[in-house]
Amino acid sequence: MIRGRAWKYGDNVNTDVLFPGKYTYTAKGRDEIASHALEDLDPDFASNVGVGDVIVGGRNFGCGSSREQAATCLVYNGVSAVIAESFARIFYRNAINNGLLAIVCPEAAQAIQGQEYVSVDLEGRVIECASGRFAFPPLSATVQEILEAGGLVEQVKRRLASARSAS
Amino acid sequence: MGKHSTTQKTVSEADSGGKEAQTFAQKALARAAGCETVEVGEVVDVRPDVVLSHDNTAAIREIWQQFGLEQVVIPEKLAITLDHAVPAPTTRHAQNHAEIREFVQEQGIRHFFEVGRGICHQVLSEEALVLPGQTILGADSHTPHFGWLGAFGAGIGRSEVAALWATGELWLRVPESIRIVLEGELPKGVTAKDFALRIIGDWGADGGLYSSVEFSGSGVGALSIDSRMALANMMAEFGAKSSYIPPDGETRSYLKSALERRETREKDAGTVEDRSPGIAESQLFPDEGAMYGAIYSYNADDLEPTVSCPHTVDNVAPLSAVAGTVVQQAFIGTCTNGRLEDLAEAAEMVQGRQVAAGTRLLVIPASSLVLQEALERGYIQALVAAGAAIGTPGCGPCMGNHMGVPATGEVTISSANRNFRGRMGTTEAEIYLASSAVVAASAVAGRIADPRDIL
Ligand code: SF4
Numbered sequence: 001m002i003r004g005r006a007w008k009y010g011d012n013v014n015t016d017v018l019f020p021g022k023y024t025y026t027a028k029g030r031d032e033i034a035s036h037a038l039e040d041l042d043p044d045f046a047s048n049v050g051v052g053d054v055i056v057g058g059r060n061f062g063c064g065s066s067r068e069q070a071a072t073c074l075v076y077n078g079v080s081a082v083i084a085e086s087f088a089r090i091f092y093r094n095a096i097n098n099g100l101l102a103i104v105c106p107e108a109a110q111a112i113q114g115q116e117y118v119s120v121d122l123e124g125r126v127i128e129c130a131s132g133r134f135a136f137p138p139l140s141a142t143v144q145e146i147l148e149a150g151g152l153v154e155q156v157k158r159r160l161a162s163a164r165s166a167s
Numbered sequence: 168m169g170k171h172s173t174t175q176k177t178v179s180e181a182d183s184g185g186k187e188a189q190t191f192a193q194k195a196l197a198r199a200a201g202c203e204t205v206e207v208g209e210v211v212d213v214r215p216d217v218v219l220s221h222d223n224t225a226a227i228r229e230i231w232q233q234f235g236l237e238q239v240v241i242p243e244k245l246a247i248t249l250d251h252a253v254p255a256p257t258t259r260h261a262q263n264h265a266e267i268r269e270f271v272q273e274q275g276i277r278h279f280f281e282v283g284r285g286i287c288h289q290v291l292s293e294e295a296l297v298l299p300g301q302t303i304l305g306a307d308s309h310t311p312h313f314g315w316l317g318a319f320g321a322g323i324g325r326s327e328v329a330a331l332w333a334t335g336e337l338w339l340r341v342p343e344s345i346r347i348v349l350e351g352e353l354p355k356g357v358t359a360k361d362f363a364l365r366i367i368g369d370w371g372a373d374g375g376l377y378s379s380v381e382f383s384g385s386g387v388g389a390l391s392i393d394s395r396m397a398l399a400n401m402m403a404e405f406g407a408k409s410s411y412i413p414p415d416g417e418t419r420s421y422l423k424s425a426l427e428r429r430e431t432r433e434k435d436a437g438t439v440e441d442r443s444p445g446i447a448e449s450q451l452f453p454d455e456g457a458m459y460g461a462i463y464s465y466n467a468d469d470l471e472p473t474v475s476c477p478h479t480v481d482n483v484a485p486l487s488a489v490a491g492t493v494v495q496q497a498f499i500g501t502c503t504n505g506r507l508e509d510l511a512e513a514a515e516m517v518q519g520r521q522v523a524a525g526t527r528l529l530v531i532p533a534s535s536l537v538l539q540e541a542l543e544r545g546y547i548q549a550l551v552a553a554g555a556a557i558g559t560p561g562c563g564p565c566m567g568n569h570m571g572v573p574a575t576g577e578v579t580i581s582s583a584n585r586n587f588r589g590r591m592g593t594t595e596a597e598i599y600l601a602s603s604a605v606v607a608a609s610a611v612a613g614r615i616a617d618p619r620d621i622l
Binding site: 012014016017020021022024025026040059060063064065066067068071086088089090093094097098140141142151152153156157159160 | 223234251252257259260305306307322323324327329334338340373376479567585587588590
């Protein structure tokens with residue numbers, strides 16, 4: 001069960017506001033990457049976000065660049081999930097690949113108010129906030145497998161290990 | 168009104184053996200996955216023909232090192248360019264480049280392109296490293312660019328590239344497809360960029376979300392190769408996973424001379440490699456009657472110069488609505504519009520004129536080849552004579568790294584693809600997107616201007 005405060009933003013939250021392009025080839029390490037999260041959209045975010053908090057967005061969340069820091073900067077700040085009406089595809093993959101839950105649930109994304117507490121029951125596939133409970137569709141088997149492994153890198157490590165022991 | 172939306176689904180009938188007709192995306196991913204056919208929505212493990220990375224290669228290497236492998240399993244498929252922050256603006260950027268060179272050396276990566284060669288999508292196109300019907304996955308969101316030649320190109324993240332280096336394969340979901348038809352020939356002063364901005368304006372920045380955007384029609388066939396690249400490239404801003412323009416005689420002859428150029432160079436260097444399958448043999452075309460989630464039809468005569476206003480790409484307006492807006496910077500370049508055709512339009516516009524006082528014009532050719540040809544044809548001379556600053560082939564200030572970032576409060580008109588708030592470095596700047604002709608006209612006028620009024 002995930003429970004955290006909601007940080008709510010609108011439609012088309014793009015990768016440049018999630019993690020500015022000027023840092024993409026030089027920022028290194030969790031702390032430096034975490035410190036620039038949402039810098040150009042909500043300068044208060046990085047210093048106030050708490051472990052387990054949830055980001056809520058509108059349509060096309062994460063559009064723009066393929067930069068993976070747009071997802072990892074959230075992970076490094078302790079964000080547990082992003083709930084949106086829809087996701088841009090590369091951001092969605094980057095989130096899942098880094099163990100960040102990305103849930104498509106337009107009803108919840110609209111209902112949740114900024115700064116209220118939200119809980120996500122992954123097994124029951126339900127999001128709960130002050131105004132109600134919202135069901136979300138199952139994640140694909142591929143996505144589940146990656147999340148269960150703890151991200152893509154861990155999944156690939158497992159695969160390589162089992163290929164090695166088979167040969 | 169040129170917009171006709173028909174959200175119609177065409178189901179196949181009399182195709183071979185009663186098999187359902189396939190879109191381009193289905194055919195390309197079936198080939199890459201080694202299957203006979205694939206269904207829309209199905210998740211398949213694909214083995215791409217080319218894996219692209221750029222200045223992010225050092226960061227990918229760091230992820231890859233966690234796998235504890237000595238060797239990349241597909242070194243011949245890697246293509247690496249230094250383009251995003253070149254020449255290195257700071258010591259940290261230089262360090263990043265140095266790590267990439269070390270990796271290239273240690274892994275024996277053949278397709279490595281140094282600082283100054285140009286932007287990844289342009290360079291790989293000029294080198295014919297991707298052929299029709301092939302699949303390229305790139306750690307860059309504009310990888311749908313390769314739709315210009317009828318290849319399947321999709322952007323992926325850094326961890327995914329690392330996974331490909333380690334295993335050679337990656338999962339992809341077979342996307343739904345949208346068909347966009349353009350009939351007729353673009354009027355003078357109207358470009359493929361205007362068409363792309365019109366599409367994005369009509370259907371929104373997420374109008375093509377997750378889809379394979381497959382073009383057809385006489386108007387697309389009439390586009391030059393440079394224009395096809397601009398159109399396919401811009402589909403990244405439409406949310407598309409990939410794009411597709413049917414290859415034709417022009418595509419094949421472009422690729423043929425590109426391959427010859429590469430062969431000559433490699434022969435000189437003694438590094439000739441086996442040629443991939445023939446250009447014509449590898450082409451793929453969607454079946455007649457394939458299923459499309461939507462079909463959008465446009466008539467070229469109805470299109471006009473179009474501008475994307477701050478701060479989202481789908482905030483489009485006809486040029487006439489924003490003409491007169493004062494600009495401090497005009498930028499021609501990027502993987503969308505930094506090609507020979509763009510420089511030709513710009514040179515024609517500034518010929519015998521000067522960049523307006525209070526405005527600066529920055530021109531960054533997309534590649535060294537573009538720069539060379541522009542020199543041979545006198546375009547660069549004309550631009551410099553008019554007061555333009557010329558930059559090293561590469562991404563320039565497109566993503567706010569260096570070399571032409573605006574000051575706070577300034578307005579830039581740019582031939583790039585993104586105008587997100589903060590894209591060029593500061594959130595306190597405004598970016599308008601347009602064709603190179605409009606950018607050049609605006610540089611001369613000192614305000615957003617219609618090229619047709621100046622010529
Ligand atoms: S020119 Fe701009 S959009 Fe194109 S690859 Fe470079 S940074 Fe990305």
